[in-house]
Structure formats: structure tokens, C-alpha cells
Amino acid sequence: MKTLTTTILTLLSIWTSYSQTAQDYTKTGLDKYYSADYEGAIKDFTKVIALDPTGTGGYLNRANSKFNIQNYYGAVSDYSKVIEIDPNFEFAFYSRGTSKEEVEDFQGALLDYNKAIKIEPDFEIAYFKRGSLKINMEDYRGAIEDYTKVIELRSGDSNAYTNRGYSKILLNDFYGGIEDCNSAIELEPNNINAYLNRGNAKFELGNYKGALEDYNKTVELDTNVALYVYKRGLTKLLLNQNNSGCLDLYKARDLGMEMAINAIENFCK
Template sequence: MKKIFILILSVIFSVTSATCVYASSSANLSDRKIIKQIKKYNKKIKKHPEKTKLYLKRGYLKFCLEDYKSAIEDFTTAQGLDDKNIDVYYLRGRAWFERCNYQDALDDFNKAIELKKRKSAFYVSRGLVKDRIGEYEDAIKDYTLAIKYNRRSKTAYINRGITNDKLGRYESALNDYRKAIKISKGYAPSAYYNIGLSLCKTENYDDAIENFSKAIEQNPMYSNAYYNRGLVYLKQNHLQYAKIDFEKAIQYDHQNNDAREALKSLKKELNDMYDTTLPSWMLETE
């Protein structure tokens, strides 16, 4: 049975200030709180339009709502008020990244690094841009600098591992992921997940399942971990296990179209294997 593996490499972008709850089709409670805060900053800015931090804070709240265009406008206004403020370039760079404006993101991260050379998060962010545009060796250099300035940067290790994986350096990737797990004292679902992906590429399927399972144990709603574990079960011809995992992947992420397509194909195959059509003699009437 020939099946195609679709291996999804997760890209980690650390949020250093707060945890954002992103909006779906309808605003949830957390989004309403953010919108309320934005309205407060609207009033504050009206009274004090000269204060850089007000634009930065409002821009970050807009970033949390995925309103990247408006966030960039606020960060640019802040830059006009204080062009030496490193937060302006770092935050605007992240917003450009989310909009896939990679050159603008790169320019902002370069400026942030120019203003503060020993900030680990800036190198992680620039490394992500370079990875995204295919400059993998330069990305590795940035992640390595990030680690130099912060030896406990789990994010830098994981992202360097992802880039090493893309370059086919699977052992280096595994070492980076394991370092991230050690730093996190064992709790690092994304690291276990990426270990699973690397092990799939070297056809160590049993170990891959073990690591996907650890990722799921630590994050029971990890849709891609269920999906990729399902692919491994499919490869091993454990069809019912694969079916359960694909269903779980869809349950926790309704937009996981890869899992949806895999489940559709698997159900068709299972129906073909266990044809439930009644034989003609059972349909004959006396």
C-alpha cells in the first residue's frame, strides 16, 4: 500500500510579552477584552499623541487580533516619535513577517540588532525570516547567535533543529530538539513533535510514534501530532489506529485539511476492503 507522507514542520515564534488568543469567525471573551483595551488606548492617544509607548501598546494589541496592517501603522507612528526605540523595529518586524513581507521584516530585525546586538530574540526572529526565504545556512548562524546570547533559549534550539532538518542534518536536528527538552525539564511538546518528524525521514517509525505520543501527552489538542502519528500508523498498515488519529486531528483543528483528506482516502480504502454490499442471492425474493 503506497501512501504519501506530508510532514509539516512547525515554526515557533516566541511571544515575549503576553499570550494572545487569536480571533476566529466570532469574537470570544479574550478578544473582547483586547478590543476594550484598544478603545482605552484610543482615548489615551487622543490626549497624549506624543507618547511612543501608547502606540506600541495599542499596536501590540492589534497584533494579537491579527490586525497586522493596523499594528504596522501604529508601530510606524511610534518610529516617527522615537526612531531609536528597539521595540518599534522588533514588533513591526514580527507584523511584517506575519504578512509575509519578508524583506521589510528583515530590514526591521536588522535595525533592532544594530541598536541592541546581544538580544537573543532578535536573532531568532531574523533566523525565521531567513529560513522562510530559503537562506538556511544564514538562519542557522542566527539561531546559533541567539543561543550564544541566551543558552536557555528553547525557541532557538527548536528552530535551529527545524532548519537542520530541512538541510538533511537529522542528527544535528535531533540534538537541538533534545537540548530544548532538557532546558524545558521534559515539557516541550513541539520538540517531541519535531523529533517525530525527523525520525520519519530516517524511517524510524516506532520511535517516531513514541515521540508523537509524548507530544500528544503534553498537549492533548496537538492536531498535527495526531495527524502525523496517523500517517505513521498508515505506513505500518494499522488502519484503524490511523483513522482514530485523523479524526482527532480534525476534532482539534477543523481547518486541518491534510488530515481531512487523509481520513477521506482511508475511509474509501476501508470500504473497499470490507465491502458491505449484500450478495445478490440475499436480495432475491421467494
């Protein structure tokens, strides 16, 4: 009986050591992760996996670490293992989708976002990422649907209005695009992309004064982006502000925009 009791206590001691060790490696791994020591975190999470191969935590944390060192294929592999263990883990599908995007597996990413949303119909960030992916895939109407869902779930998302407006502009719905950019700017007065998109829409409508106001704002917010200065310069030329417009084109050239060189040759000689 004494031998049996000793054996039971020994087994309990081994089990306790096992659990605490996995937890300890998880803790140190997370400490390293949040200190941006991703390589060190990967080593610790690999030890967690060795101790607890049927749990999702080690694989998920290691995948996140791999993503942060741009080991996207490794991240996809670990997220896939999480999904194998828990097929209804919506965040794993979402995260695998973001990794697939990074390696330009756009169709695979789309399928993962679809699955994440099917599992969790109110998964706001998945709609946002899927909308951005659809823009890259030139499915602008699909992108509009996804950003509309984001706005439905969280009406204060300035970037959702900005991106939906951009999608509308790409479909030549310039007034709809302007309306969405207005909403974005109301929510976030320094939303530079909203000013740029609204300026582009006004430019396409021939409202060059309105476009110039928006391009002025983009340059005010960031004076060293060649695109903003270039667009402002071209708009000034259309408003017969030739000297100021050419100065902008020269600056855009100096900031590295090759298109500005052709514009200078055509309008500023």
C-alpha cells in the same frame, strides 16, 4: 508687578494641568490595555498624542493596542511615527517588524528586524523572530544562524533548540536536528514540537521504532491533534502494527485530516 505674577502663576497652572492630563490619560490607557479593553486604550492614547505629539509614549502604546485588535496597518503607522521621533528605538523597529509579518510583508519585516539588531546586537527576541521569519522565507541556514545566536545569549531556551533542529531537518541534517531536539527535550520534557521534529528525523532515517516512541509522546501530550495521530498511524503500518495503525488513521480522519482518507483506502481495506 501683581499682574505679571498672576500671569506667571496662570501659565504654570496651565502647564501643570497639561502634564498631569497627559499622564492621567496614559495611566487610564494602560489600565484599559491590561484589562484587554484595547479600543478604550486607543482612545486614551490618542488623547495623549494630542497633548504630547512629540513624545513616543502615546504612539507606542497606541500601536501596541492596535496590534492586539489585529489592526496591523494602523500599528505599522504608529510604530513608524515612533521611529520618526526616535530613530534609535530598537523596540519600535522590532514591533513594526512583527506587524509587517502579520500582513505578509516579509521583506519589510526582515529589514526592521535587521535594524533592531543593528541598534541592539544582543536583542535576543529579535534574533528569534528573525529566525522564524527566515524559516517562512525558506532561508534555513540563516534561521540556524539566528537561533544559534539566541542560544548563545540564553542557553536555556528550549524553543530555540527546537526551531534550530527543525531548520536542520529541513536541510536534511537529520542527525543535527535530532541532537538539537534532544537538547530541547532535556530543557523542557513536554516540548511537543521537539518530539514531533525528532520523530520526523528518525522516520526519515528509517528508525521507525524510534519515530514511533516520539509520536507516541506527542499523542500522549495532545490526543486531539490529527497530525500526531496520523504520523503515528503510518509509522505503525511500517512496523506491521496494522490494526493499531488503521485505528490511528481512522481517528485522524475523524479529527479532520483529509490525507488520512487516502491512507485508509490504501492500507486499511
